Amino acid sequence: MNKETPLTLLDKPNSYVGRTLSRDAAKRAVAGRGRYTDDIMPARTLHAAFVRSPYGHAKILSIDVEAAKQQQGVALVMTGAELAEMCTGPWVGTLVCFDGMKSEPQHPMAIDRACWQGEPVVMVVATSRAEAEDAAELVTVEYEELPVVIDKETALDPGTPIIHPNLGDNLAFEKTIETGDVEKAVAEADIVIEDTFTFGRHTAVSLEPRALLAEYDPGTERLTIHTSSQCPHMIQAVFARTLGVPEHNVRIVAPDVGGSFGLKIHTFGDEIAATAAAIKLARPVKFIADRLESFATDIHARENRVKGRIAVTKEGIITSMDIDVRSGAGAYSQYPRTSVFEANQILNITGGPYAHENYRASTQVVYLNKVPTSQYRAVGHPIGNTVGESLVDQAAAACGIDPMEFRRRNVMRDDSYPRISAAGIEMRDLSHQQCLETLVDRMGYDALLEEQAEYRKKGIQRGIGIAAFIKGTAPGPAGYYGAGGAPISSQDSCTIKLEPSGGVICMVGVTDQGQGVDTVMGQIAAATLGIPMESVRVIEGDTDAVPYGGGTYASRATAIGGEATYQAAMMLRAEILEIAGVLLQAEPDTLDILDGHVVDKGDSASRISLAEIGRIGHFQVAELPNHIQHTLSATYRFRLKDALYIFTNGIQGAYVEVDTDTGFIKLLNHWVIEDCGRVINPQLADEQVRGGCVQGLGGALYEECVYDSAGQLQNATLADYLVPMAGEMPDIEVAHIQTHTGVSELGAKGVGESGTGAAPAVVMNAVNDAIRPFGGKVTAQPMSPETILKALGKV
Amino acid sequence: MSEATLEISLTVNGEQVTKTVPVRQHLVDFLRNELGFTGSHLGCEHGVCGACSVRVDDAVVRGCLMLAVQADGAKVETVEGLNETGEIADLQKNFVERNAMQCGYCTPGMLITAAELLREPKPVSREEIREHLSGNFCRCTGYHAIVDAVETTINTRLEEG
Known part of the structure; x- marks a missing residue:
């Protein structure tokens, strides 16, 4: 359930926040006037x-x-x-x-x-x-x-050459986290499922x-x-x-x-x-x-092998999960963010939606003579979600429980936050139950099950997949970017200024790569200040212009930069109202700003325009008493205080058809229900999810950097490395649950990676659902036709 | 080794152009570097991604697979030209309203390819739109919004005759 959140300026009627507005950059792009x-x-x-x-x-x-x-x-x-x-x-x-x-x-x-x-x-x-x-x-x-080291499985074996003799071996990093008593839970479980999953190397393209x-x-x-x-x-x-x-x-x-x-x-x-x-x-x-x-040379990612195990009671309650991750890095750890972050995230998030209390996760990251690896959209999440959600599906099947119902019994309760996950991370403001029930509704789950059964009778194999997920967004300074020592800021800033014209310049450290970050910041600034969107100019992407910040990564732009913009705008607003109060002989708290004018709160009658305040504030400053040391600008920096991340959650559904003769997979429908907190611009949020999904689907179905035994990359062209094109991809239905994060007043969490993080999991579960009657099971991505036919025992 | 060159004359976005170009120069490099029409982008230089799509004598071609000298005497149109003529103003508007692009790098090629469906608009399914656009790679949108924008444009043109 959505928590009661106090109303803010952003919740006013006709607020720009929560509204779909188009991007100025889009108008430029369609004219061929982009400037790359x-x-x-x-x-x-x-x-x-x-x-x-x-x-x-x-x-x-x-x-x-x-x-x-x-x-x-x-x-x-x-x-x-x-x-x-x-x-x-x-x-x-x-x-x-x-x-x-x-x-x-x-x-x-x-x-x-x-x-x-x-x-x-x-x-x-x-x-x-x-x-x-x-x-x-x-x-x-x-x-x-x-000699080259290509195979991560044997990279640590005696006799395998050591790439960098100074290091003594090919091990970059190892780590184990453990909560509760996994072995006891396994020993006492009614059902234990074990499996091994492999993931191909991808690159961002x-x-x-x-x-x-x-x-x-x-x-x-x-x-x-x-x-x-x-x-x-x-x-x-x-x-x-x-x-x-x-x-x-x-x-x-x-x-x-x-x-x-x-x-x-x-x-x-x-x-x-x-x-x-x-x-x-x-x-x-x-x-x-x-x-x-x-x-x-671009960073690669995702090359992992994961052995996973889940223990459940016959009533379908998860009692433990444990994973062992062998992660294949490249020849060096990528500076400055390293090549081990992905494995670390797999440990953090696998099985993350569920309330079990026994968890062990270990990894060894090894060097290989391949392109260095590092962060790529939804770092580690496609791996961790695929492993966790496949194990959950297999456990549900072993229990004879519908996979939706199985998840219903195991997800963290919506009224149980804040709480610590089995991986030891604080979770708060999540909504697994609400997302799940919304998905049931949006998919028309029961009708879909009936439809699937009808198609089975006709010899057509359709599969329904479900994958719940969590997503770490907007990391704070307690983690890698502060305590870790990299020259990367985890705070972000906004400097906002009222110009003599009454226009507003909003300079932000977060950056736009087409997500609409500039539009979103403009919406927040305009809504907070009470000015028309056309009066705001957002500047980003120039270190000479903007206050110091980390930029855009890890789904942080709106969650971190948005709060900085909101707070900076609040500060500027207070200054504007203070000046207006002096000029109008009124108490500032009796005034409001509407459509670029300072108005009386009661009757919204215009008292003075922001252009007039700008004119006086910059040019006719003698009209103000000396004690008003205004700057008509404000800077605010925002960072997480204690939390490692602002976690988000959601659930995806997929409906696929598998041709058991050719191994081809047709994606029929795809649903994403996710909770990114307050949505600033619904269309932009939707499109982040859709685009992210397809990037995840590409990885699950087509993409892989293939190396031969000599360390030669075999498919380094777009003709050979397959990416998802329009013809293969489905329409994607998106819905948002908006549980505001409590760590900011804005209440927004990250949204940019939620599609990518769970799409590989849900499509693999759907494929396995389709081929389960034939005893087939796929645990390797990309799920090429060959992989499917092998799973079916046909090749 | 000095480069072999040839003089070419062609029409680009309605203007007559005569230039001496290296014989190995690709059409898209000529348009971008010699004429400043940077709306056409290079994504793969392999004929796969479609970002460099331009029109040559009314046919959509890959600007990275054609040499500038091959366009001698031809009529070449880029997204800048289509923007000027207003031929795809409705498609552009729908792309903006539907947010059918994010980074915008694929957009010019996507528009030029989609414009083929608009020349003699007839009812098309979403699947047909998807198939038609399958030679243009977009890494950002997941295509759904692009299909929406194209579908809306076609339907509106059909309704308005």
């Missing part, structure tokens, strides 16, 4: 291309760049050793919050040894990308191949690849970088520190960003190299990854 990094073309821009390791693991014996340097148009050829001389030192991708974690220091470009196919070795900078690529072909690198344009002014020693990034301040900190440029001399601008999904919260060696070239040459240098480079 590669669209910015300063005069005399040079272009970087890279010679990359063709081997998964190789010693670099010699590099000959002379022929390349002689090419027309070539301005610079730089090796890894030369780049290292411009850097303050290698990156080490560890955080102190991951106890015992280790990683080999990583240079932006390989120096003596390349550790994955695609690692940059030499940079060529020329007047066009084509000329840079021509010259790169003339660079001769002599390699001595070294943002349609706009990684992109960077660096410019350096030797006079002012200012470094300006336009880059397709979610986290401008983090990029500022990392690039400044790596290249030894004072942070305050570095300006990062994220113009339009063509998709990000976590990929663009990371830093990459080739981008450091291109920036170093701009400094060295004092000319603009651009690096735009092509699609092959994207596959071979």
Whole structure:
């Protein structure tokens, strides 16, 4: 049930909050007037291309760049050793919050040894990308191949080569969390189910690849970088520190960003190299990854094997769950967010919707000669939800209980918060029961079961899937980004100003990559201040303009940045009313702001416009008494106080048809009921969920970075790495339960990853429901037709 | 090695253009880098993603799979041109209202592809719309909103004759 929440300015009739408004950026996009990094073309821009390791693991014996340097148009050829001389030192991708974690220091470009196919070795900078690529072909690198480690299962076995001998083994990190007594629960259980699940490696495939344009002014020693990034301040900190440029001399601008999904919260060696070239040459240098480079260097994710076990009573009550996770990282732990966060999240969230009290989860994250892994949309959740929800389905089947009813008996009660989950994390303001009953209603669950039975009679195998989930959103400073030691802010800020015209400038640290963050912040500001939307200009994505913040990651923009905007607007509002009170000889608390005018609270009669306050406040300040030291601006920073995350919850449903002859899966319907707290813009929230779902479905059904035994990525093109296209995807019905979070006055939680987090789980449960009568069961993703036919014993 | 070049003359968005271009330059690079029509985007340079879709002599083509020199004498239209002529104003409006894009990178290609369905509008199912758009990759929306926007546009045109 929704808790009683006190009414705020945001709940006024006709409030902009809770209303669908379209995005200005959308109008620009449809006109072809988007402005992405590669669209910015300063005069005399040079272009970087890279010679990359063709081997998964190789010693670099010699590099000959002379022929390349002689090419027309070539301005610079730089090796890894030369780049290292411009850097303050290698990156080490560890955080102190991951106890015992280790990683080999990583240079932006390989120096003596390349550790994955695609690692940059030499940079060529020329007047066009084509000329840079021509010259790169003339660079001769002599390699001595070294043995590769490809299989995470054997990575720790004696006899397996050690990628980084300094580390002593291939182990990046291990961790176990334990609550209660799992072994006792298993021993006493009526039914115990065990299974093993495997997940392929994915990558984000943002349609706009990684992109960077660096410019350096030797006079002012200012470094300006336009880059397709979610986290401008983090990029500022990392690039400044790596290249030894004072942070305050570095300006990062994220113009339009063509998709990000976590990929663009990371830093990459080739981008450091291109920036170093701009400094060295004092000319603009651009690096735009092509699609092959994207596959071979963008972070990968999701490669995990999980052994899971669930214990239940015959009445269908879960008594314990335990998992063992072997997580396959890449050659280095990705700096600065690490490559172990995913495994850590799997431990945190598996079985998270349920009220059981015995839980054990352990992981070992191992290094492999593959592309480094790190955060990708809904980090760890697709894995943890798939494991947990498949075990729940199998347990329900073993008990002979309908899977919806089984979940009904086990989810955390809506009246039981705050409480600590079995993984030891505080849960509050969740609504599993309400979401579940809403899903039953929206799916028409009972009718769907009947329909499925009718189709079975006709030999058509349809499956119904259900997957409950939790999602960690909006992390606080007690976790990885504060205590962990990374230069990443977990607070976020808004500076809001009243201009002389009565217009409002709202500058936020959170960033937009198409979610509509700017629109949402504008809605919050306008609703709080009582001004028309057209009077607000939101500025984001420029470290010269906005107050310090973390940017957009982990579904935090609305939850964290939205509260900062709300509170900053409240402060500005108070100042406006104070000034109005002086001018009108009225008590500020008898006044309100409506449609850009200060009005009497009682009869809403206009007393003075905000434009007049702006005019007086900026130009005719002598009209105000000296003790009014107004700034007509306010800054507010918001962060979580004690909580690790603002957890959200929800449940998804899927209806699929499996062709048991071909193994093809047709997605018929998909439902998501989720609780992101207060919804600011219903349409934008819906579309986050829909897009996220399809990203999850792609991973569950099609996507995998396939490596051969030599460490060669086999499918590094969009023709070979399958992504979901319009023809295969279903319509998706979305509904929101709005249990406001108690950690902010705004009450919003994150919404951007909830679709992705549980879509793989629900579609796998639906497929398994479809093929259960044949004794088939799939536990590997992506669920290719071959996987289905194998499960059915047909190949 | 100096690059081999050729002079080409073509019409781009209604304007006559004559330029000397490297013979290996792709049409989309020519449009973006030489003419500043940056509405066409590069997503895969492989002919798969559809972000670089433009019209050449009224046919939708992949700008990354065609050389600029192949467009000599042709009529080329990009999203900027379609925007100017108003040909797809209703489709654009519906894309905005339905939020049928997020990052916007696929949008120009998506609009040009969807516009093919509008030339002689006839009743189409959502499945047919989905099939028609299946050569255009969108990582953000999950397609549902795009299908909605296209469907609304077609239906409105049919209703309004």
